[in-house]
Amino acid sequence: MTVQGVQGYNPRTGGTYREPVPATPPAEVDRLALAAAEAFPVLSGLALAKRAELLELIADALDAKSGTLIEIADTETALGVPRLTVELKRTTNQLRLFGEVLREGSYTEATIDSPNPDIIPPRPNLRRMLQPLGPVAVFSASNFPFAFSVAGGDTASALAAGCPVLVKSHSAHPNTSVATAAVLIETIAAAGLPAGVFNIVYSTPAGSQLVKHHAIKAVGFTGSTGGGRALFDLAVGRPDPIPFYGELGSVNPTVILPGAAAAQAEELATGFAASLTMGVGQFCTNPGLMFVPESIVDALGKAVGGANGGAMLTARMRDSYESTVDGLSARDAVELVAVGEAPEGGWTVAPRLYRTTVANFAADQAKLSEECFGPAAIAVTYSDPAELLPVLAKLEGTLTATVHAAEEDHDAAGTLSAVLARIAGRLVFNAWPTGVAVSWAQHHGGPWPATTSALHTSVGATAIRRWIAPVTFQSWPDALLPVELQDANPLGIPRRRDGVLGTH
Incomplete structure (x- = not known):
């Protein structure tokens, strides 16, 4: 069965906008997911400072193309140039925030327990940190064509974590998605990284296929409660269930x-x-x-x-x-x-x-x-x-x-x-809830049905926590440890050593 293309519209008139964007066929979805898996060791292996530079390059490139991107998005969403201008700047600012998160380094939760043979049970040399999960699928939101979409907070935080990203474009703004994705793809290629670091697919079946694909290790979603629940069920119903971080309904x-x-x-x-x-x-x-x-x-x-x-x-x-x-x-x-x-x-x-x-x-x-x-x-x-x-x-x-x-x-x-x-x-x-600052202390989440996991946020520095999981290294030689856990702390990041938090 042939999947129809994704047609853009002008909400102010109800008329079509440009030609339909071709739907991504199943074979291409599979190829892109496998390419993301191949790119994972490269992206996750980049030094934190190098990943930060990549995010900043993407932000700079989006700012440079802002006029074109905003023009397309205004036609396709009717949200207005002033609103979209602010939203695009928010998008590039959150990319830069995650650059700061990487350079600061505490997000890794690096923890060291020195060996102690005299306690019961005896304690070996234990070193723990958070490491990236693998390729992530991100579902764009309808109502934020920049900040919660192709280059939005889910994409920014996942790339910061070291996870390649495959975006499922939202049908409400396919042409905006094409233009935004092109900026990321070009910037990543210019940085000398594999194409699998970032890609995009179009159509609802392509999105469902992504959630079920064995190469995908986590999913970020912003949208309706019904749509999110259906994808959540796919994610947890896999032979290898994966985390699904959905932002769904809220009456505020x-x-x-x-x-x-x-x-x-x-x-x-x-x-x-x-x-x-x-x-x-x-x-x-x-x-x-x-x-x-x-x-x-x-x-x-x-x-x-x-x-x-x-x-x-x-x-x-x-x-x-x-x-x-x-x-x-x-x-x-x-x-x-x-x-x-x-x-x-x-x-x-x-x-x-x-x-x-x-x-x-x-x-x-x-x-x-x-x-x-x-x-x-x-x-x-x-x-x-x-x-x-x-x-x-x-x-x-x-x-x-x-x-x-x-x-x-x-x-x-x-x-x-x-x-x-x-x-x-x-x-x-004594304020109004619309307007969500992008910062270290922000939490944008809540109990079901606001989100599928009240422990996590989709906005702010700790959004990166969704795409990383703890790994403990027991009795490994210092030279073989991740640099974040080596004795000398060459990155100078905050670490908890024998229960004491500092930069030791």
Whole structure:
């Protein structure tokens, strides 16, 4: 059976964009996966400084081609030149961050225990560090054509770890993927590295084949809960199960406490509307579920009613959004508060705000806490913050949870945080969850269904931890050890020696 090509579209008009990108046939997927396996010893064998230089070369090359890349992505995603300009710079900055991670070296968790024959049981010379797993499959996200796609955080962190990468392009932006992949392929070739260090495939069957391929040792995914679960099942159902790190669904609950609502109603409403409609609501950190005093609902509605929507990334996403908001409108316990504006034509949608009471929400929590991918939110009204505790405790895992509080609300905020910390990977105070800084302390993850592994993050320095696993070397001669574990510590990296952390 011939697999059809992947057609790009212009979401502003709904028309096609360029010719379809040919689907990758099974034989080519197999060849690319085997090439990645062959390239693994070369990439993983590079000195940390050399891997850092490679990431920086890729970042420089993407910056140099930014004009062309942004033009293609704007046509194919309708996300706008300002947003895409910032996103591409975020992408190159995270590549450079992983260069810093490599040079600093603590990510290896190098640990040395000196031999001690006098304890029970006797201890030999033990030296442990984290080492790369092997070739990684990365699934591009629809809503971030740069930062979570071909050259995004999964690719950057996997290459930093020493793992060759095979990307499965997202169907929402195939031409952007072609152009971005070309930059990486050219840069890696110019650096004298094998072509198997990085490659890309197109079409859904090609992606499924990658997950099942014996050469692939781990998978990174950002997308829908349904799609992620299907691939997760493939990964763990292999004869040799592999880690699947999926970022899936998230409702990102926000609580506005009474003191904050009274003191900052208009400011909070304006910030909420901006966060809700950013990127036409197509953010994994979109604040889709609000718990608020009744007094602030009118201000929230006014802000959403004055906000603009836009074109969604695909016709399927537009249709799903419309179906979800139609379903909310049909529920007796839910009231439509406000509808914003939307441009004419294409796959455009308008922002919407709904309301219900905390009692009605609790009675229908499973349905009303489902993620709506797009610029729609439900305001759940309460009288006493204590009413929220049992409801919040029953929410499914989420990437973020936010609390807005004035000083007189701090006791209530502290009580809420203890509950929210059990369901969310990042707790936000007096800010909005959209916008995820790329840094050492960032955590972008959470309990299921936010991610498939709450232990790991897809953003920040510790994202590299997904692609490495511990190996202990027992009684090996110093000259045969990895350089990170040799006695002299020639790299000068932080290490734990006999329980003491330092650069010894």
